[in-house]
């Protein structure tokens with residue numbers, strides 16, 4: 001069968017799909033530029049945006065409170081307050097009482113802040129330049145469409161979620177006895193509760209191996225749900241060793257034997273067109289990805305975190321809130337999985353651990369590894385569908401080490417095949433006996 005011509009292939013995809021891809025690309029550019037530009041001045045994007053908002057409103061003769069700044073940025077008041085506190089510490093912003101309303105506290109730029117705001121206002125010039133390549137008619141149509149989309153997203157209450165506490169090096173879960181405020185943020189050096197867990201924190205810094213030297217002191221004894229505490233101790237005592245990832249049991253004899261044979265695995269590999277060349281490019285991808293694991297995980301966790309229907313599977317049954325410890329524990333094994341996927345030997349141990357991962361997604365073993373009291377089962381329909389975002393978002397990382405486009409493409413194809421192969425193996429517990 002001949003593959004369709006490229007033009008036809010494009011027609012086969014609905015335009016909404018192309019638009020979504022385009023928006024995604026733009027959002028990546030905005031994000032990286034925002035961090036890059038603000039970072040050059042020692043600010044987070046939220047802090048830089050607050051300076052810009054204050055500058056714009058001052059020019060309009062408008063007063064600004066913290067909650068007005070939060071509204072202008074579409075962030076929570078708590079997020080804006082934190083950013084303002086940092087800006088005050090940097091002597092860029094000051095607070096003063098409103099002469100007309102003694103209860104209101106207004107924000108104003110200091111002269112140093114005004115200079116910083118002028119520079120910060122330029123960060124989005126690259127976007128303006130791109131927008132100006134559109135004709136006036138195109139701009140009008142684009143604007144209408146944007147307004148419509150933004151309104152819809154506002155109505156749905158959808159906000160970008162990526163820089164979450166649970167992926168941050170300042171976050172120490174369950175270190176305080178107070179059930180209302182069991183967690184600690186080392187950035188602001190204060191205890192806080194689950195309802196204050198950030199999904200988008202301006203001061204987020206990814207927890208990464210390279211940040212290990214900045215890691216907070218060892219946690220005090222953890223206070224968990226009595227049941228999870230008990231189960232966790234059992235599991236961790238089996239697996240925790242220096243440098244070891246809790247719950248990661250690859251190659252050990254606690255892993256169940258895969259119900260399918262190595263011969264059947266071979267047929268699956270043939271079916272997905274997986275060859276020795278793919279093995280070679282997966283190995284190369286391991287070299288490329290090994291120091292980018294945390295950044296890849298930030299993107300993947302950002303994706304899951306920004307979709308409540310996916311985040312749901314990491315929530316506690318008791319209160320429906322995301323279980324930060326669970327997310328953090330799985331993240332470590334997820335990072336190892338990236339390296340394992342690149343280095344896979346496709347032997348019995350590998351095959352058995354595939355079965356194990358499937359069981360851990362399914363009600364057969366979900367939650368048991370980390371001793372958590374979370375949702376019992378991940379619905380099967382999300383396993384194959386997650387393959388696309390996982391593999392699509394990996395590609396830019398494969399291209400980051402200067403390999404030629406065709407090598408990047410071969411690494412990417414190898415990853416797509418490998419993830420399809422693995423998720424197929426993970427599906428086994430979901431399939432009726434004899435039907436797999």
Ligand code: HEM
Pocket residue numbers: 247248304309310311313314330333334337357360361365366367368369370378382383384386387390419423
């Ligand atoms: C392409 C699809 C997917 C990939 C590549 C993937 C990858 C992984 C990996 C590597 C682990 C850790 C395995 C270990 O314990 O060593 C894991 C666990 C987990 N994944 Fe997935 N996953 C996928 C789909 C999903 C979906 C759709 C959800 C739903 C949000 C999900 C939620 C979870 C949860 C909750 C765990 C922890 C399970 C437990 O042990 O309790 N995963 N996943």
